[in-house]
Amino acid sequence: MSEIDTPPVTKVRPKTERPKLHKVILINDDFTPREFVTAVLKAEFRVNADTAxxxxxxxxxxxxxxVAVFTKDVAETKATRATDAGRNAGYPLLFTTEPEE
Ligand code: TYC
Known part of the structure; x- marks a missing residue:
């Protein structure tokens, strides 16, 4: 009986670009009260008291x-809002962002 060779099955895997995530980074300073920092973390990043x-x-x-990673837009918006919360209260609290490797 003759056997029919079938060609190798090649799966097509479309390349979908995943958006690069960006870290929100909390920077220490000597002036912002600890309780204020944790309050901002809870309000802006929705973390519980222990995590904050x-x-x-x-x-x-x-x-x-x-603090956490988000898409670029969300990371920048949250970092700005959290930094502004400190500034509005007269503190030098600073959140920055940077792309993940
Ligand atoms: N170092 C501040 C203090 O001793 C508290 C603080 C912690 C401030 C973390 C900023 O990102 C910070 N009052």
Whole structure:
């Protein structure tokens, strides 16, 4: 009996570009009260009290802490809003963003 060779099956995998995520980074300073930092983290980044405290203390001890990652637009909007909340209260609180590798 003759066997019929079938060609190798090649799967087409369309390349879809995933948007690069951007980190929101909290920067330590000597003036903003700890409770104010945690309040901003809870309000703007929707984290609970425990997580807010951990993020704040990491920035306090190490100088910086990654808060979360978002698409570029969302990261920049949240960083600006959180920084403005500090400025409006007279504090030098600073959130920055940078693209993930
Ligand atoms: N270092 C501040 C203090 O001792 C608290 C603080 C923590 C400020 C983290 C900013 O990103 C920050 N009052």
């Amino acid at each position: 405290n951990q993020i704040m203390m990491t920035a306090h001890r190490k100088g910086v802490c990654v």
